[in-house]
Amino acid sequence: MGAELLRRFGNSDLQLSPLGLGCWQFSKGSGMVGKFWPVLSDEVIHDIVRISLEGGINWFDTAEVYGGGQSEEMLADALNALGDSAAGAHVATKWWPIMRTSANIPKTIDERLRRLKGWAIDLHQVHQPYSFSSAANEMREMAKLVKQGKIKHVGVSNFSAAKMYEADKALRESGLRLVSNQVKYNLLDRRIEQSGVMEAAKELGVVIIAYSPLEQGILSGKFHKNPELVKQIQGPRKWAGGFKTGGLKRTLPLITRLDELAVKYEASASQVALNWLIHAHGETVFAIPGASKPHHAQENVKAMRFVLSKDEISELAAISAACGRA
Incomplete structure (x- = not known):
């Protein structure tokens, strides 16, 4: 993927690929949320990061709470093992705020940097x-951390429109801007379009980073084609309503159309769903699909190789509104 497909990342000077790689899966089964995913070997993690980079994905999203820093370390190890071929990669991580005050942010930043083993924090998010x-x-x-050179840009996650405005206003006092808000967003969950979050992002020039962009794999269509696969899901996500018989039946019209477009673009339903995300709102939305197997990383990369037409984007939006969480 050429540099021409990179985009300016909102109010920053970063030039990033429309898709980044979500690294929650690198938690090694540790910590509060690490058990959500199976434990991946170092070799598999290295392959996933290498394939992502080779395919043009140039940024990786991790967090303090992902395995209590294990994800940050595994990502750093994989990038460092790649040597010069990882040059130009960008890292985003997050500070965990629950049961803490803002005074904890400077107290934990050195631990974030230690875990990242020499990789700069291009985006630090609440x-x-x-x-x-x-x-x-x-x-x-x-803002103090930016001034100290410990982080480059500031983002948030799961913030409402009102909190986005509050955060941006406070950053402006220091000559900075809010760069991003990482929220759940996909063709089956478009609540940020109704809540004012998308509108605030466009008004402020803030990027939306869409997590869970395939609604835990439902948008791949594999569970519609083989409902028995639901029984094989590890962790609590198998209990989500979308995996139940009624949920799969409700979303089938969208999957059917994604499959039809996949044939046209020599892609998969997942790739069409990701392509919709990164083009439906100009350059406002970036997305961070995860990957727990190397072939998932290859799938992600291919989703950036084509562009749906405006009519197709509108059609998918209309179908999703009828069967998703509008």
């Missing part, structure tokens, strides 16, 4: 809107 401090105070602490 992972949730819930802490003992205001968003404004969190942003003031983040």
Whole structure:
């Protein structure tokens, strides 16, 4: 993928691929949320990172809470093992705010940098809107880290429109801007279009980073074609309503159309769903599909190789509104 397909990342000077790689899966089964995914070997993690980079994905999203820093370390090890071929890769991580105050942000930054083993933090995000401090105070602490050169840009995650405005206003006081808001967004969950989050992002020039872009794999269509696969899902996600018989029946019209477009573009339903995400709102939305197997990384890369037409984007939006969480 050529540099011409890179995009300016909102209010920053970063030039990033429309898809990044979500690295929650690199948690090694550790910590509070690490058990959500099977434990991946170092070799598999290295292959996933290598394939992503070779295919033009140039940024990786991790977090303090993913395995208590294990994901950050595994990502750093994989990038460092690649040597010169990882040059130009960018790393985003997140501070966990629950049961903490903003004073914890500077206290934990050195641990983030230690775990990342020499990789700069191009984007540091507040992972949730819930802490003992205001968003404004969190942003003031983040701004200090930018001034100290410990991080480059500031983002948030799961913030409402109102909190986005509050965060951006506080950063402006330090001559900075809010760069991103990482939220759940996909063809089956478009609530941010109704909640004001998408509108605020466009008004502020803030990037939306879409996590769970395939609705835990439902948009791949594999569970519609073989419902028995639901029984094989590891972790709590198998209990989500979308995997139940009624949920799969409700979303079948969307899967059918994704499959038809996949034939046209010599792609997969997953790739069409990701392509819709990164083109439906101009260059506002970036997405971070994960990968727990090397072939998932290859799938992600191919999703950036074509562009749906405006009519197809509109048609998918209309179908999804009828069967998704609008």
